[in-house]
Amino acid sequence: MKRPINFKLILLTLAGFGGLAGLMVTAGLGNAQSINLPLQVAPVTVKNVVLQPSYSYSQRVLARVEALQSSAVGFDLSGLVTHVYVDEGSVVKKGDILARLDIERLEASKNEIKSSLARAKAEQRLAELSKNRLSKVVAKGLEPEQVLDEAMVNLDVAKASVAQINAQLLSLNVDIEKSNLVAAFDGTIIQRHLDPGVSVTAGQAVVSIQSDGQLELRASLPINLVNWLQRGDLVDFADNSQSAVLDRFITSQNTQTRTQDAFFRVNSSSWEGRSGQIVNLVVPVSQSANGVWIPVSALSGGIRGMWTVYVTEGDNELNVVPRIVEVVYSDEQRAFVSGALQNGDKLIIEGTQRIVPGQRVRIMEVE
Incomplete structure (x- = not known):
């Protein structure tokens, strides 16, 4: 016996498929419309690229103020110390008796x-x-x-x-x-190591003395500055208050820090530095490399250690074209880059966050 066909169920099923198909068509049209929407013309600031054969920058180094002469002095003999005639801060002259043995x-x-x-x-x-x-x-x-x-x-x-x-x-x-411990030069006692009544061995330090008036700066320089600087070169204090002349290098290199110590003389007899004081020196450096200075904000992340910048092409509303560059040197605000840039390129330096490759832009300002 045949069962009657349920026409209502068939109609409801067909209606459901029809509605689903309608939604899919509508969604497809919506996506097509969004894809076909043109990108807005973005305002940007550009810089005319002028390649340079070298770049210069200033590198800061820390230097410690030291007395030109400083030593811990003791007796040539062993014996009992009966007198110590100086204290820390005592000013002495060459030949003054500092201490005495029995x-x-x-x-x-x-x-x-x-x-x-x-x-x-x-x-x-x-x-x-x-x-x-x-x-x-x-x-x-x-x-x-x-x-x-x-x-x-x-x-x-x-x-x-x-x-x-x-x-x-x-x-x-x-x-x-x-048996008399005598000052070898004019200076100031910076440390008294013992008191009377103590037996000392030959060479044991009794007092430490440093010379007055004659000060120098000692800085540990990285190898690039050691290779760049020469004796007689001039450097400035970071606050521009003084300048100093490179006097000499220590020939040996610190194997742990890979630095080499250098000594500078301050170009002023009136400078009142203190032994142990730390000062900032600014060393001017110039290196050979073909490239251009750009703001750090003009750089976008690249791959394999490279970076991307954007240049414009065309007239009126311009197209954006990416270029791959290498950062040779950078500081907090600018970078010297080399790579796929040519003289006359219009490099986008402001507004890069609003653009993508192929977008059209409008130049608002040229630096």
Whole structure:
């Protein structure tokens, strides 16, 4: 037995497919209309490209102010420190006594040596008298010449003994003199390392002194600046208050930081720097490279370390064309780039955020 056909169900199904088809057609038309909408003409600012064979920039380096002479000084001898005559901040002159060692034992040894010297001189006089007397006796033939030879040898021995003791006395006087620690140059005491009553070894630091008036700047320079700068080159302070001249390099390189120390002299006798002070120096640098300076804002990200810039082509409403460039040097505001740019190109430097390749633009300003 056949079942009756449900015409209502068929009609409802057909109506549903029809509605779906209508929606798809409508959506397709909408997309087609949005794709076909023309891009708006974007206003931009451009820069006329003029390629340069080199670029210059200023590189800042930190420099520390140092005294031209600075040293930790101590005695050449071991001994007990009895006096320290200076404190931190004391101003001293060359030759001033800074500290003193106990010299009681040295004085006792000196007295002993003086006694030995007096005895040796007496023996020398006796040997001279004997030699003179025997000379007369031998001349008369009363004594053999051998006796005179022995007298002359005894005199030579006595003279040598006197000379040896004199040398000992001189050495002892030097030790007594070295028991006074003396300033080797005019300067200021920057550190006192110990107090009286302390036993020190030879060379142990007692005070540290640095020279006054003569200051220099010490900077650790990267290799590119070491290769660029030459002795006598002039650099400026970052605040333009002073200038300084490169005086010398340390020939060895710091293997950890890959820097090399350089010393600069300030071009002003009235400059009042302080040892340990940090100053900023500005070093002018010039490098050979064919390119152009552009604002950093003109750069768009590229691939494989390269960057993209945009230039305009055509008349009136212009087309935008991308160009690939390499950033050779950059700072916070500008970059020196080289690559697919030519003299006369109109490079977009403002408004790049509003454009895409192929878009038409209108030049509002030329720099």
